[in-house]
Amino acid sequence: MSEVKETPEHGTEDEVDRIVAAWQEQRPDLDVTPMHVFSRITRLSRHLDLARRNAFLSHGLEPWEFDVLSSLRRSGSPYALTPGVLMSELLVSSGTMTNRIDRLETKGLVKRSPSPSDRRAVLVSLTPEGSRKVDAALKSLLEDEQAALASLTDDECEELGRLLKPLLLPFDN
Numbered sequence: 001m002s003e004v005k006e007t008p009e010h011g012t013e014d015e016v017d018r019i020v021a022a023w024q025e026q027r028p029d030l031d032v033t034p035m036h037v038f039s040r041i042t043r044l045s046r047h048l049d050l051a052r053r054n055a056f057l058s059h060g061l062e063p064w065e066f067d068v069l070s071s072l073r074r075s076g077s078p079y080a081l082t083p084g085v086l087m088s089e090l091l092v093s094s095g096t097m098t099n100r101i102d103r104l105e106t107k108g109l110v111k112r113s114p115s116p117s118d119r120r121a122v123l124v125s126l127t128p129e130g131s132r133k134v135d136a137a138l139k140s141l142l143e144d145e146q147a148a149l150a151s152l153t154d155d156e157c158e159e160l161g162r163l164l165k166p167l168l169l170p171f172d173n
Helices: 015-025 034-057 062-072 083-090 093-108 127-150 155-172
Strands: 006-007 012-015 110-114 123-128
Touching: 015 034, 015 093, 034 062, 034 127, 062 083, 062 093, 062 110, 062 123, 062 127, 083 123, 093 110, 123 127
Parallel strands: none
Antiparallel strands: 006 012, 110 123
């Protein structure tokens, strides 16, 4: 782990500060200020992905399994969606979605059944075990995320979310 230094102008210096300073020295012709934001977001994302993976693995779930199960859980009672809706939500191909549903069905976490409103359609729904696992994994994830935000006040968390939103919106549309 890198040494953390105090600097009079910015408080604690982090690895991103050192990277940006090195680039400023090597490429003074470029404006490297966006790196202060995006390098921190990228590094934070990597740390959060690892924490997310560990939270899910502690409940016997892979991140992709949690994603499918949580889409079903968020849909509300009866916790069932078509494979097409799941594909759209999770941004995966038809073949990938079929494979994921097959694997979750084998583990007893989801079941397929005919749609009551369309004989051609299939619904994928949570089993009681799938519901139990996704709820427990979500609880662990939220505890980890709350711990990660512990150094910020509630107002700072709200402000950070507000500031990040316009950066993300163009990618969501």
